[in-house]
Amino acid sequence: MMKPIIFIDGEAGTTGLQIHSRLHGRSDIQMLSLAAHERKIQARRSEALNSCDIAILCLPDEAAKEAVSFITNPQVRVLDASSGHRTTPGWVYGLPELDSEQPLKISKAKRVSNPGCYPTGAILLIHPLVASEVIPNDYPINVHAISGYSGSGRQLIDQYEDPSHPEHKTSPFIGYGLDLSHKHVPEMQKYSLLSHRPLFTPAYGKYKQGIVLYIPLHTRLLKSNSSLEKVHETLDLYYANSEYVNVQPLRDAESTKLLEPEILNNTNKLNIWIFGSKDQDQILLAAVYDNLGKGASGAAVQNLELMLYGLS
Structure with missing residues (x-):
């Protein structure tokens, strides 16, 4: 054969x-x-x-x-x-x-x-919540993400890693996409089932690979029965049988103070975190993964x- x-x-x-x-x-x-x-x-x-x-x-x-x-x-x-x-x-x-x-x-x-690397995390966070009507499809979504510099390809890799490069970079953090027209936005909107463009603010850090991506939610703008527990339950059930996407328990999120972007480097895994508390009307969704792996x-x-x- x-x-x-x-x-x-x-x-x-x-x-x-x-x-x-x-x-x-x-x-x-x-x-x-x-x-x-x-x-x-x-x-x-x-x-x-x-x-x-x-x-x-x-x-x-x-x-x-x-x-x-x-x-x-x-x-x-x-x-x-x-x-x-x-x-x-x-x-x-x-x-x-x-x-x-x-x-x-x-x-x-x-x-x-x-x-795309950024849409992977954003869509995996948003799509199940919109499909399950936990988030309305016209919710004003903000996506903020920090990637390793390899996400921009060979040119930026060389600029960071080659001290003799004429445009050698040493900045610990570079924000970009400030015209709000990043090419990943149409993809995020379409597959997240959103009726309006999400506001996307990407950045590079001074490390080679790995992404931390955040999406904040205000519960007062969600469906009346939505809550921290409902959001977690929806995502946990959606990815229950997934080989690569893992939703972290709420009890682990309560004790987590830091998210390391490089923790899943060289794997195809993506970890989802849901942060918040019952006495707040805010929820923070987060995804951690390798921009060269799952991304x-x-x-x-x-x-x-x-x-x-x-x-x-």
Whole structure:
């Protein structure tokens, strides 16, 4: 029996290298690679894209769209790690925990779009609460997240890690997305089931990888029966059978004073925390995960497994 052929277009980038590392040594698949000097030759890329079983795109958005246009073989399936197709009709959103039907959709899809690192945490927090009507879909959602600098790719990694770089950075914290038009916002809105755009304020810290993401809630703006316990119960039940998403007990949240962004690095896990107290009308949702794991390459490999083997 022929082994499935996997081609990573953009394998020299941050996400591509991470995916390649996670797949290295596997005996159930065959990796197709291009020599460094061939990777920018359109004819060679097109040949590789059309001779594989699954193409994983680790490219800038426009380059990913171009790569898809090169594919003429109807048997080739695509897993796009860019943000180029995350809200495109006909593409399946590659977040298996979105709902009970999503793993099957991913397993059968010809075109799968891997989620963004920030939207992964935001959607996993918001979607179940809106779907269960704990949060109204017009709630004014604010998402604040701090990621390791690897979330911006090779350029910022080099700026932080190479002291000789002409734009060498030493800042402990950099806020960005101040025009409120970050490319992840449409994705967050769509898959969180929100009727209005969330306000998203991202930042980088002076560490390589890991995310802490926060979403504050005011109980006075929620459904009348919503409470800290109701929010926790809803999320805990929603992810009860999840392999990778873990909702932490309220008793643990009560005693937790610090959240470390690097605690789940090099894994595909995501921890959900719900903070608050009965005498406050405020709840703080938090997600901790690896922006290169569950936020990128780990999620890609999780989706690849579904595309290869379905739900078995």
